[in-house]
Amino acid sequence: MKPDDVANAITQALVQGGSQWLVASLVAFLPAMWTMALILHIGRPYVVRTLRRCGLRLGADVWWMSYLLMRDGVLLATLGMSLIFFAPALVANSAFPITGPLATLCLLLALAVKLSRRVDDDVAAFRLATVFLVAGATLYYLPQVFAVEAASQEHLSWLVNNLTSNSNPTLALAIMWVSLAGAALIAAWIFFRALASVNRKMTSRLSRTADIVQPRKRAALS
Amino acid sequence: MSPQDLANAIVNGINAGGEQFLEGTLAAALPVIWLALLGLHLGRPYILDMIDRFTLRLGADMLWLVYVAIRDLLIVSGVVMSFMYFFPDVVISDQLPLTGGLAAAALFGVLLIKLVSDPDHDPRAFRIVTYLLGLGALLYFIPYLFGVQAAGVVTGTFATLSDFMVTSSNPFWAVGLAYVSIALIAIMGAAAVAYTLRTGGRADLAESESEDVAAAPQP
Numbered sequence: 001m002k003p004d005d006v007a008n009a010i011t012q013a014l015v016q017g018g019s020q021w022l023v024a025s026l027v028a029f030l031p032a033m034w035t036m037a038l039i040l041h042i043g044r045p046y047v048v049r050t051l052r053r054c055g056l057r058l059g060a061d062v063w064w065m066s067y068l069l070m071r072d073g074v075l076l077a078t079l080g081m082s083l084i085f086f087a088p089a090l091v092a093n094s095a096f097p098i099t100g101p102l103a104t105l106c107l108l109l110a111l112a113v114k115l116s117r118r119v120d121d122d123v124a125a126f127r128l129a130t131v132f133l134v135a136g137a138t139l140y141y142l143p144q145v146f147a148v149e150a151a152s153q154e155h156l157s158w159l160v161n162n163l164t165s166n167s168n169p170t171l172a173l174a175i176m177w178v179s180l181a182g183a184a185l186i187a188a189w190i191f192f193r194a195l196a197s198v199n200r201k202m203t204s205r206l207s208r209t210a211d212i213v214q215p216r217k218r219a220a221l222s
Numbered sequence: 223m224s225p226q227d228l229a230n231a232i233v234n235g236i237n238a239g240g241e242q243f244l245e246g247t248l249a250a251a252l253p254v255i256w257l258a259l260l261g262l263h264l265g266r267p268y269i270l271d272m273i274d275r276f277t278l279r280l281g282a283d284m285l286w287l288v289y290v291a292i293r294d295l296l297i298v299s300g301v302v303m304s305f306m307y308f309f310p311d312v313v314i315s316d317q318l319p320l321t322g323g324l325a326a327a328a329l330f331g332v333l334l335i336k337l338v339s340d341p342d343h344d345p346r347a348f349r350i351v352t353y354l355l356g357l358g359a360l361l362y363f364i365p366y367l368f369g370v371q372a373a374g375v376v377t378g379t380f381a382t383l384s385d386f387m388v389t390s391s392n393p394f395w396a397v398g399l400a401y402v403s404i405a406l407i408a409i410m411g412a413a414a415v416a417y418t419l420r421t422g423g424r425a426d427l428a429e430s431e432s433e434d435v436a437a438a439p440q441p
């Protein structure tokens with residue numbers, strides 16, 4: 001090999017290795033993100049109990065605001081990081097949990113419930129969001145622990161071969177496309193719902209403002 | 223060796239080295255997390271003494287909330303960072319404390335107790351939390367000090383004992399204990415989810431039941 005070949009090899013390695021390292025880091029952090037998201041969501045009774053001990057409104061507000069920001073921020077970050085499960089090339093070539101896209105779909109459903117209903121005031125909505133989150137976490141953890149991270153275990157070889165995306169690319173891609181279609185439907189529903197809600201709220205606000213302003217104008221003119 | 227072979231070797235080196243570096247960093251940070259959370263839990267009387275000296279309610283509330291937030295976030299971080307103990311491949315390839323997974327399960331048990339009861343106001347729950355934290359610390363620090371850290375120093379019988387306490391030199395027990403830890407976490411996780419579903423996220427069961435009755439259609 002000439003020096004140019006070595007330089008090219010190192011350049012290629014840095015480019016390819018860098019992108020693989022980024023993907024691998026996201027995959028490595030996802031179990032932590034899912035665990036954090038679940039703990040923060042399920043730990044709500046404890047947070048509410050602590051909140052009630054606050055004697056002052058300021059402390060209670062700061063506590064509740066910090067909790068909400070962390071809980072929902074972690075959920076959004078987990079969703080953002082999970083988008084790698086919708087990249088066909090990565091799904092077919094990297095060792096991902098085969099039901100990772102379905103887990104992401106469940107996470108999106110939980111977020112959709114949060115967007116459309118008042119999860120913190122409505123017990124049924126909270127339960128629904130919890131069910132989606134737990135289902136998503138289970139779909140993520142099981143293949144991650146017993147397939148992706150268990151390649152060395154011979155007695156788990158069936159799981160390793162069938163539940164890792166690059167060992168079973170046909171099924172992995174099928175699951176990915178179905179989940180992607182589901183995610184697109186939910187995203188479209190959220191989009192149009194937000195649009196309708198803005199129109200409705202703005203119209204009612206504008207008419208309310210007009211009701212208040214116009215009599216004053218008339219009174220001022222007369 | 224072709225340039226592509228060299229590129230592949232470097233890519234594999236970067237990935238494998240990066241993964242081991244990340245896991246090694248987590249393993250190195252965990253003893254600090256354990257010490258900090260133990261210190262904060264055992265230092266509760268000191269914090270309560272300080273709160274009594276405040277003349278303003280605002281300062282007392284803030285100190286208590288900051289204390290609770292740091293203490294509990296450290297426990298959550300400990301559980302999250304211990305996740306690598308549940309991965310058979312990681313446990314086999316890295317030098318980790320043998321009972322680290324059980325320590326993580328003890329830490330998760332603390333979170334469960336905090337969820338279903340109120341250790342800051344119920345002495346019995348506080349004692350259970352203290353026992354679990356003590357047990358978890360023992361399960362973490364004994365194999366960490368006498369296994370992982372002493373592996374290169376001790377000889378003879380101590381070397382055998384030391385090797386036994388390190389996951390990479392004792393893969394059979396390491397993987398077995400990883401499965402036991404996963405089962406414990408799964409059972410406790412299911413209990414936590416069941417409790418939260420029953421309460422609907424409210425502070426206690428009675429409150430959620432009263433909201434269920436109010437939400438039910440009236441005849």
